[in-house]
Amino acid sequence: MRLTIADEVVVRDLAGESVLVHLGAGNYFGLDAVGTRIWQLLAAQHSVQAIAALLLREFDVDERQLRLDLDALVAQLLAQGLLIAVDDPL
Amino acid sequence: MSVLASRMNRYRVCGLHIGSALAFPELAAAPAPMDDSLPDVELELGEDILLDQSGEIVMTMEQPDGSPWLTCTKTKEGYLFHFPELADFLVDRTGRHVTLAASAQAAPETVRHLFLDQVMPPLLNLRGKDALHASAVMTSNGACAFIGSSGRGKSTLAAAFHTAGHAVLCDDCLLLNADAGELRVEAAYPGLRLWADGLQAVLGNTPSTLPVSHYTSKLRVAMPQAGATGGLPLRGIYSLAGYEEGDPLTGPVIEALTMREAFMALLECAFRLDLTDRAMILRQMRLLERVVREVPVRRLRMPEDLGALPAARELILQDLRREGTPECG
Numbered sequence: 001m002r003l004t005i006a007d008e009v010v011v012r013d014l015a016g017e018s019v020l021v022h023l024g025a026g027n028y029f030g031l032d033a034v035g036t037r038i039w040q041l042l043a044a045q046h047s048v049q050a051i052a053a054l055l056l057r058e059f060d061v062d063e064r065q066l067r068l069d070l071d072a073l074v075a076q077l078l079a080q081g082l083l084i085a086v087d088d089p090l
Numbered sequence: 091m092s093v094l095a096s097r098m099n100r101y102r103v104c105g106l107h108i109g110s111a112l113a114f115p116e117l118a119a120a121p122a123p124m125d126d127s128l129p130d131v132e133l134e135l136g137e138d139i140l141l142d143q144s145g146e147i148v149m150t151m152e153q154p155d156g157s158p159w160l161t162c163t164k165t166k167e168g169y170l171f172h173f174p175e176l177a178d179f180l181v182d183r184t185g186r187h188v189t190l191a192a193s194a195q196a197a198p199e200t201v202r203h204l205f206l207d208q209v210m211p212p213l214l215n216l217r218g219k220d221a222l223h224a225s226a227v228m229t230s231n232g233a234c235a236f237i238g239s240s241g242r243g244k245s246t247l248a249a250a251f252h253t254a255g256h257a258v259l260c261d262d263c264l265l266l267n268a269d270a271g272e273l274r275v276e277a278a279y280p281g282l283r284l285w286a287d288g289l290q291a292v293l294g295n296t297p298s299t300l301p302v303s304h305y306t307s308k309l310r311v312a313m314p315q316a317g318a319t320g321g322l323p324l325r326g327i328y329s330l331a332g333y334e335e336g337d338p339l340t341g342p343v344i345e346a347l348t349m350r351e352a353f354m355a356l357l358e359c360a361f362r363l364d365l366t367d368r369a370m371i372l373r374q375m376r377l378l379e380r381v382v383r384e385v386p387v388r389r390l391r392m393p394e395d396l397g398a399l400p401a402a403r404e405l406i407l408q409d410l411r412r413e414g415t416p417e418c419g
Contacts, residue, residue, distance in 0.1 A: 012379055014349035014382065021375060024366070030350050030351070030353075
């Protein structure tokens with residue numbers, strides 16, 4: 001399974017943070033600087049595991065907490081329809 | 091002037107010339123145009139507008155008990171605002187024509203309130219305009235707006251500015267105008283809607299009032315028209331908030347917001363009619379982004395205490411002066 005950005009999402013970059021808006025549903029979601037970095041990595045098609053590894057190199061942060069926060073953010077983005085889980089073709 | 095045109099009640103709301111079959115004692119009459127031109131928005135009375143008005147629901151609002159308050163449906167003729175047991179408003183796709191069918195049991199002030207405060211603000215979207223759910227006042231530095239959730243004190247704060255001699259621009263709907271290059275704002279219509287205790291405490295016994303609607307004890311206080319046609323420069327937006335649990339604050343405080351926080355606050359209070367209208371959403375986002383890049387948006391934390399209003403007012407005025415914005419003549 002891989003994650004992909006929903007087609008109708010537009011992003012507003014605001015001084016290193018961002019706001020995502022789903023044009024079809026009209027809902028919106030704010031991301032701080034770290035969340036924005038995660039979104040950029042998701043948009044570049046990195047897996048969650050790869051994103052965790054990259055962030056551990058970029059930020060001085062406890063690995064367990066990072067993974068918990070990353071999983072929580074991904075879950076929120078999926079629930080909002082901003083991110084879509086797609087089955088990998090066999 | 092044509093006979094039909096001469097029978098219209100004429101007003102100016104949200105920068106638009108309204109021609110109405112309904113009289114609005116809440117509003118000052120606007121003069122009829124000399125050239126007999128049609129109004130920007132016509133409100134006329136009709137019956138049975140629910141016939142064959144099926145379509146996609148684009149907006150709903152619920153009462154505190156979960157029962158429907160408003161259902162807005164996109165129909166082949168336009169947008170139908172359905173307030174159960176009160177009134178229906180059918181707005182055509184251009185936002186130029188509104189047909190009203192009111193329940194015989196609906197209080198007249200309620201029907202007028204629904205049009206002015208629930209239908210007109212989102213109708214602006216159809217005309218390529220965007221507005222904030224905000225109160226606004228005039229200061230020597232320009233227009234200053236207050237946003238925040240219902241009950242946070244936007245109206246009473248505006249009233250506190252009024253008592254210090256600052257004109258109230260609006261209490262509910264502030265139109266954003268970027269047509270002429272500079273970002274300007276225009277009030278929907280002047281006036282305040284206050285609870286009796288706030289009115290008494292801030293304005294005293296002097297103002298005459300009208301009821302807002304049958305379902306609220308808030309009272310309308312008329313204010314003189316302020317601000318030029320075409321709008322005023324917007325110099326600051328303050329998002330009202332209370333104290334957080336455990337906060338040691340004892341008086342009003344102004345806090346900085348990140349651009350992202352400011353943008354989210356404006357998205358929260360922007361009027362939107364049809365969430366499926368992608369062009370409108372994109373337009374609004376571009377405009378709000380421009381607002382947060384050009385206008386200081388801050389958070390004002392204050393206690394739920396009417397006695398704190400003068401201090402909050404002075405804090406805001408100091409903040410505007412500190413921004414170094416030019417004095418308005």
